[in-house]
Amino acid sequence: METGAPAGAMATNETQGAAMTETTPKWQRRSRSRDLTGLGWLEAEILRIVWDRGEVTVRDVYEELRERRRIAYTTVMSVLRNLAAKDLLEQDKSQAAYVYRPRVTDIEVARGILDALVDQIMGGRREPLIEYLQQKTD
Numbered sequence: 001m002e003t004g005a006p007a008g009a010m011a012t013n014e015t016q017g018a019a020m021t022e023t024t025p026k027w028q029r030r031s032r033s034r035d036l037t038g039l040g041w042l043e044a045e046i047l048r049i050v051w052d053r054g055e056v057t058v059r060d061v062y063e064e065l066r067e068r069r070r071i072a073y074t075t076v077m078s079v080l081r082n083l084a085a086k087d088l089l090e091q092d093k094s095q096a097a098y099v100y101r102p103r104v105t106d107i108e109v110a111r112g113i114l115d116a117l118v119d120q121i122m123g124g125r126r127e128p129l130i131e132y133l134q135q136k137t138d
Contacts, residue, residue, distance in 0.1 A: 036120060037113045046079050050089060051106045057097040 039047070049064055050056050062076045080100050084091040088109070092099040118126055 036116050038116070039109075039113075042075075042079055043083060046076070047083065047088060047102075047106070047109070050083075050100055050102055055099055055101050057099055059097065 037044070045065070046061055049061050053060065058073065058077045058080055061080065062071070062073050065071045065076060080089065080098075081091070083089045084100065087103055090101045090103045092101070114129070118124060118129060122129060
């Protein structure tokens with residue numbers, strides 16, 4: 001079936017897609033239904049707890065979140081497992097209670113989110129974002 005596109009166009013698009021997948025962090029590879037950040041609100045909140053503590057169990061995160069909201073233990077367990085699957089957390093299974101540690105820093109995640117924002121929303125223009133951030137600190 002002929003598409004009218006040059007023969008090399010399909011290969012180039014496939015190559016670009018493969019390159020993007022290889023260079024894009026696993027947590028930012030999202031489906032169309034995912035928001036720009038690649039993270040949900042609960043995932044971000046749990047990541048903040050892990051970054052602040054350095055090392056946590058499901059119980060640690062559950063107890064901290066329970067002070068702020070109603071949440072199921074199994075929900076916390078699932079989110080931590082998902083964050084490990086996205087390579088954001090390291091999951092140590094050597095103990096009875098799994099221990100989770102950050103695999104990436106909050107700065108690395110923020111950079112990834114800001115890069116996506118600049119590319120997708122700002123059309124590659126960084127200056128308006130820089131100006132905005134400078135105004136917020138003044």
